[in-house]
Amino acid sequence: MRTRRLTASQIDEAALLLREGQLVAFGTETVYGLGADACNGEAVARIYQAKGRPSFNPLICHYASAMAAFCHVRPNALAERLAAKFWPGPLTLVLPRAPACPVSKLAAAGLPTLAVRVPGHALAHDLLAAFGGPVAAPSANRSGHISPTRPEHVLEDLDGRISAVLDCGPCPVGVESTVLDLSGETPTLLRPGGVAAEDIAAEIGPLRHGAPPGAALASPGLLASHYAPALPVRLNAEVLQPGEALLAFGAPLPGARTIFQLSARRDVIEAAANLFEGLHELDAKAAVLGLTGIAVQPIPELGIGLAINDRLTRASAPKT
Incomplete structure (x- = not known):
């Protein structure tokens, strides 16, 4: 079955598909995300299946507001300061899961942390608000392929593998979100992205760059061969x-x-x-x-x- 291409006027239909456990790609300010109900383990599993994604690579959960995101994690003062400064926007924060967090363990690859962000794109916000819960959404491409910045890119890679793509136009930032781990004692930059590391450091002080050797992958986008075209x-x-x-x-x-x-x-x-x-x-x-x-x-x-x-x-x- 071909993947449907939905318009901005069909956001409620896209939200309904998510509630039914289906996969819906949608545009953000960074790249197109492949969305699923983050609290539905089977729906999350469909993301891994559609992408051919390694199960140890966790997913980012997208929320309509900082308040909603912070209900599912344990925020600290640094997280609250960064959220006030950079959310909505291309910054993902990795924080300890809250005890009653309903997000599927599969979405976090079994880790005690969760990667959360509030996207700064009007249609993405409207979709999240219409859905009413967290949406797990890695980039909407097969694992290791080039990340999509237009709906056409999604269809080239995933047509027939997902239910729909919500056409949100081209992505203005064009690279994924910055991922910052705040679950330990030292703020750690896991992935550079749409918010510059210098701007984060100006807000909260020095950052450690990169996870310690041997640590579990707490963020997407950390595999060595990634975002790869067929050509060398x-x-x-x-x-x-x-x-x-x-x-x-x-x-x-x-x-x-x-x-x-x-x-x-x-x-x-x-x-x-x-x-x-x-x-x-x-x-x-x-x-x-x-x-x-x-x-x-x-x-x-x-x-x-x-x-x-x-x-x-x-x-x-x-x-x-």
């Missing part, structure tokens, strides 16, 4: 090799014939919004043009540039 990706390219397409940042490298421009004016925010669109487009041209790989020009690791390089590093990792 080569980072920080200074010259092009035969057959390579170019993911450009600023003036393109000499000799480039197949180019996707992330930002001609070298704006990392513009580049972030275009990143997955560029990977999708170049990957789609591979067979037609006989491409052998994607070369990426250097992108500064400042602000959201850190998130861009994180995604590209995972896209370039050896496939496992």
